[in-house]
Amino acid sequence: MSLRPFLYIVILCSAFLSCKKDTSAPEEVSAFFGGEIINPSSNYIIIYKSSDIIDTVYLDANNRFKYTFKDFDSGLYHFYDGKESQSFLIHPNDSIMIRVNTVEFDESLTFNGIGEKENTYLIDLFLETERQEQEVLKISQLEPEAFEEQLSNIRQQKLKKLKQFTSKHKASELFTTFAKANIDYNYYYSKEAYPFINYSKSEHEIFNGLPEDFFDFRKEIDYNNETLKDYRPYVSFLRFHFNNIALQEHFKHSKDSIYNNQSLDYNLDKLTLIDQKVTDTFIKNRLLYYNMIKFINASKSVDDYDTLLTSFNEKSTNTEHKNKASKLVNSYKRLKPGQVIPDLKVVDKNEKISSLRQLIKRPTIVYFWDVKDRYHLKVSHDRAKELQKKYPEFDIMAININAISSREQADILQRNNLNLNNEYRFENVDKAIELLSIKPVNKVFILDKKARIVNPKANMFDITIEHELLALINQ
Structure with a gap:
């Protein structure tokens, strides 16, 4: 039918x-x-x-x-x-x-x-913005005045089309709110991103060279818009906006001249600004939690975690967020470089249960995959194959993080034309995810031959992983 x-x-x-x-x-x-x-x-x-x-x-x-x-x-x-x-x-x-x-x-x-017309307009607006990403990246290399002129033209064209649509179709007030927010907050986002993606100077130099009115749009920001609290353009903008204003604040009292998202002082500034500017409980708690988790997942300075966690706990009112952040901090303390990896049980293709530690006989790369992320499944295995060829001194283990059987795991791998060698799954998935902090799934462990952690947050697709592998080989 x-x-x-x-x-x-x-x-x-x-x-x-x-x-x-x-x-x-x-x-x-x-x-x-x-x-x-x-x-x-x-x-x-x-x-x-x-x-x-x-x-x-x-x-x-x-x-x-x-x-x-x-x-x-x-x-x-x-x-x-x-x-x-x-x-x-x-x-x-x-x-x-x-x-x-x-x-x-x-x-x-x-x-x-x-309801077709309004939804079609919104999805078309979403796709148009995605298609324009490369264009915005290109014009972001221009001087500020030229960049502002071209970016403003993109915005005005969209606003003109929106006005024509609302006049013709008698659009609902809620639709107009979302459509205009999409246009405005994507424009604001691009303005906030300019100092980070213009490659001509350091962020500090670019900030100092911007026209005085470059950030005048900030006067129009509603930090507590309950209608937009889940709307992607609004949420994405707020995240980038606080990155930006925190960096400007950080430059005032530090000797830094470039953006360093692993700086403790910078991240403390960010939490403070969120607390000062946002009063809506839902929006504030979510921004605080997002930035707390982002720092923990990026920073290798385990000693800084407690300081930021204290600041986070003072400002957040979400008990669930606080518990999750505390668990993550405690987990990463156990995963500090030099510590032996937690002794979890893994299951191979023949249903044989082994200790993860006992399987480590040589320097080893351990990576993970999730059945819900087919793209990562494919590219991570391709990258592992490439690394294995370049660095035969290492063993490479792939571990599935879903509660599935070995048969189901084998079927998924075979459907994707992947072999079953060095493939494992956890006997207790929930325990493993908590103890190894396997979020996001693309995190990678580098271990030495004694199962000691060299790096608990390696990235298979970053060139720095090869520097780390060579350093371990040459020890």
Whole structure:
């Protein structure tokens, strides 16, 4: 059945049912959301808003789904297919149908039905911004005045198109809010990013050479916009904005002239500025947590963790965030270079259980993969193969971080044309993820022949890993 007949049946059924309602009962606020997922990553989709899961909806035999929102508020919701997510705007009485091919997720997403025009506009705006990334990067190498002129032209063209759309289609106020925020906050983001991606001078020199009005847009920033709190352009902007103003503050009382995201003082400045400027509890706590975790995952200075954690705990009111941050700090203390790697149990392709430490006989690279991230699965194994060829003095181990059987693991590897040698999974996944702090999944351990940690945060795709491997060989 094509989408249009299917949609017609849905609307017809809805109209019929509404005639049967008791007119004395309060009117129910509802809307329909359905569609088709081509090449699905899983047999379900998750519908959520903010950090709250609304429902899990399973696909039928034709990879289609349908869901009715009841007694809900208009707003921006999200659907997640097990691999990628995208947002959609829905109002009462909307009847939205989507069609998406996971091979080209965002590019293939189409909308039909009541609510189609606004959602199509928003996804087109999202894709247009993505396509313009290289153009913005290119003009960011210009002098500030020329950069501002060209960037402002991009913004004005988008605002003009938005005005034409809202006039023609009588767009909702909520749609206009999101569309204008997309345009404005992506413009603001590019202005904030300019000192970081202009390669002509150091960040300190660039700041000093900017026109006085370059950051005048900051007067328009709403740090506490509850409507936009989950909107990607707004969230991305706030993260970069605090990177920037913290660096400007940091330059005032330090001798640094370049950006160093592992500087403790810089990160303390950032937490302080977030605490001073943001009053909305949700937005503040999320920004504090994001920057706390970002520092812990990037910095190799384990001795700095407690200082930043103390500052974080003084400012955050989210108990869950505090517990997670404390656990992560304690975990990385156990993973300090020179410590022996935790003695976890791993399972090989023959279901044989071994101690991770006992498997380490030579200098070793340990990396991880997740069934939900097919791209990382492929590129990490390709890179491991390349490193193994260049550095035969090392053993390389791949460990899956999902609660799956050896048979399921073997099937996934074989489907991706990967062999089963040196492939393992954890006997206790949750314990391993906590003890080894395996978030993000692309982190890599470099170990010496005695299973002592050389680097718990190596990056397979950074050239510095090869310098570390050579240094270990030459010890």
